[in-house]
Amino acid sequence: MKSIVIVGAGECGARAAFGLREKGYEGEITLIGAEPHLPYERPPLSKEGLVDAQGPKHVAELDRYQSARITVLTDAPVEGIDRGERTVRVADGRKLSYDRLLLATGAKPKSFPGQPENAPLVRVLRTHADAAAIRMKLAPGSTLAIIGGGFIGLELAATARKLGAEVVVLEGLPRVLSRGVPEEIAAVVAERHRLEGVDIRCNARIAGIEMREKRALIQLGDGDSLVADLVVVGIGAVPNTALAEAAGLVVDNGIAVDETLCTSDPNIFAAGDCCSFPLGHYGGRRIRLEAWRNAQDQGTLAAANLLGAAEPINSVPWFWSDQYDLTLQIAGLAEGAVTVVRRDLGDGAFILFHLDASGRLISASGIGKGNAVARDIRLAEMLIAAGKRPSPQALGSTETKLKALLAA
Amino acid sequence: MTDNWIEVCAANEIDEEDVIRFDHEGRTFAVYRSPDDEYFATDGLCTHEHIHLADGLVMDDIIECPKHNGRFNYKTGQAKGAPVCVNLKTYPVKVEAGNVFIAVV
Numbered sequence: 001m002k003s004i005v006i007v008g009a010g011e012c013g014a015r016a017a018f019g020l021r022e023k024g025y026e027g028e029i030t031l032i033g034a035e036p037h038l039p040y041e042r043p044p045l046s047k048e049g050l051v052d053a054q055g056p057k058h059v060a061e062l063d064r065y066q067s068a069r070i071t072v073l074t075d076a077p078v079e080g081i082d083r084g085e086r087t088v089r090v091a092d093g094r095k096l097s098y099d100r101l102l103l104a105t106g107a108k109p110k111s112f113p114g115q116p117e118n119a120p121l122v123r124v125l126r127t128h129a130d131a132a133a134i135r136m137k138l139a140p141g142s143t144l145a146i147i148g149g150g151f152i153g154l155e156l157a158a159t160a161r162k163l164g165a166e167v168v169v170l171e172g173l174p175r176v177l178s179r180g181v182p183e184e185i186a187a188v189v190a191e192r193h194r195l196e197g198v199d200i201r202c203n204a205r206i207a208g209i210e211m212r213e214k215r216a217l218i219q220l221g222d223g224d225s226l227v228a229d230l231v232v233v234g235i236g237a238v239p240n241t242a243l244a245e246a247a248g249l250v251v252d253n254g255i256a257v258d259e260t261l262c263t264s265d266p267n268i269f270a271a272g273d274c275c276s277f278p279l280g281h282y283g284g285r286r287i288r289l290e291a292w293r294n295a296q297d298q299g300t301l302a303a304a305n306l307l308g309a310a311e312p313i314n315s316v317p318w319f320w321s322d323q324y325d326l327t328l329q330i331a332g333l334a335e336g337a338v339t340v341v342r343r344d345l346g347d348g349a350f351i352l353f354h355l356d357a358s359g360r361l362i363s364a365s366g367i368g369k370g371n372a373v374a375r376d377i378r379l380a381e382m383l384i385a386a387g388k389r390p391s392p393q394a395l396g397s398t399e400t401k402l403k404a405l406l407a408a
Numbered sequence: 409m410t411d412n413w414i415e416v417c418a419a420n421e422i423d424e425e426d427v428i429r430f431d432h433e434g435r436t437f438a439v440y441r442s443p444d445d446e447y448f449a450t451d452g453l454c455t456h457e458h459i460h461l462a463d464g465l466v467m468d469d470i471i472e473c474p475k476h477n478g479r480f481n482y483k484t485g486q487a488k489g490a491p492v493c494v495n496l497k498t499y500p501v502k503v504e505a506g507n508v509f510i511a512v513v
Contacts, residue, residue: 041491059490292476296491300490320475327475370463371459371460371474371475374463374464374465375465375474378464378465378472379465403425
């Protein structure tokens with residue numbers, strides 16, 4: 001094999017590129033990104049990165065790509081894949097040949113019906129450029145309206161409060177963090193935001209957004225309205241599948257891959273936010289994840305499998321979020337749980353364990369100050385991966401160390 | 409450097425295969441007890457985002473950062489892959505009369 005091309009220079013693509021060298025591959029590696037930056041970490045964009053207002057935090061600096069002989073093309077959107085001649089076409093006209101291709105094209109923010117286009121006061125948060133534009137509008141006395149009470153929206157709310165802005169969060173559902181976060185934990189997060197002065201409005205309907213001079217007027221479904229200096233829409237993301245679709249690859253809520261991350265073309269793999277995959281620990285259920293750890297894990301796995309290792313996906317979904325001094329961590333998927341056990345760790349920190357009908361641990365969600373829940377969530381992740389059926393009593397009592405349950 | 413031995417704690421205050429945080433004169437360290445009952449010390453903060461490693465998980469000779477799962481061999485300080493690429497500094501440790509000491513240099 002002489003040439004591997006990676007389309008998408010985010011966390012996942014960068015991880016895969018370095019992973020190929022770590023696995024001993026000696027051929028060409030070309031990592032192609034549409035943004036003007038080297039691959040950078042996206043998680044800080046809604047958190048401390050927004051406060052620092054520094055440049056993006058690179059996954060690796062240029063010298064590391066150079067010494068690993070990885071060619072990074074920035075500002076280079078890919079326009080097409082020719083699977084017959086095995087080439088990708090870059091916007092500037094260049095054609096690159098591949099023996100194996102990895103699609104790590106990520107996801108893009110969803111918009112809502114009627115969302116104004118090209119409106120500088122109505123933004124999303126996905127890229128460093130998005131963050132920089134948002135940062136300019138956050139100051140004491142300004143008002144930020146966030147549409148969507150998910151991770152991005154709430155992390156941004158916490159950061160905006162830190163910068164002194166007034167914040168309103170408009171959530172369409174009856175509570176925040178309804179996707180994947182247990183209600184008991186979401187309630188802790190919502191309460192903290194209220195204490196910090198964030199106006200969270202659930203069951204909100206957006207009837208329309210109009211521009212009024214230098215501000216945005218949001219008309220709500222209940223007849224109320226509010227004026228904001230900036231509106232940020234954070235209502236989820238959709239996978240970037242256009243390239244794959246145009247090339248005739250199977251797409252099913254993301255570029256469909258098998259358990260080895262291989263697409264419907266044996267020479268093309270996909271990994272990270274852009275792909276949907278069967279999750280072994282959960283009966284082969286097809287899911288798609290938008291998560292930093294998943295991007296890393298799948299990038300590393302893709303590197304091995306591009307080289308023919310045929311290793312199956314074996315990781316447990318894991319997410320985290322930082323808001324104020326609180327950190328929330330979730331391992332596994334709670335859907336299908338019949339038993340919930342609470343473990344209190346002191347100083348308000350706690351973990352909820354979810355077990356299925358057979359007693360198997362399928363998920364653990366924790367919240368606390370700093371890294372109070374981190375160690376136990378990591379152990380829970382290992383218990384989930386090992387298919388353990390720990391006793392609810394043991395999970396609920398800090399007398400029992402989770403490490404002991406792992407050995408049992 | 410043997411002049412700089414600093415007492416950390418009683419040896420039995422660290423569980424086997426575990427870690428504690430130790431702060432001294434404005435610096436922070438992580439002090440480990442391995443599964444085979446040896447003691448080690450490293451800088452206390454992860455080289456990725458300055459998180460206290462003592463909140464992380466010790467498995468065999470690996471400490472894993474609680475925040476982003478950066479992994480280090482705490483015996484050698486070696487970074488074990490993404491997201492960490494800078495090794496941890498390690499410090500000499502001794503146990504005397506049931507107490508753990510580290511040599512801060």
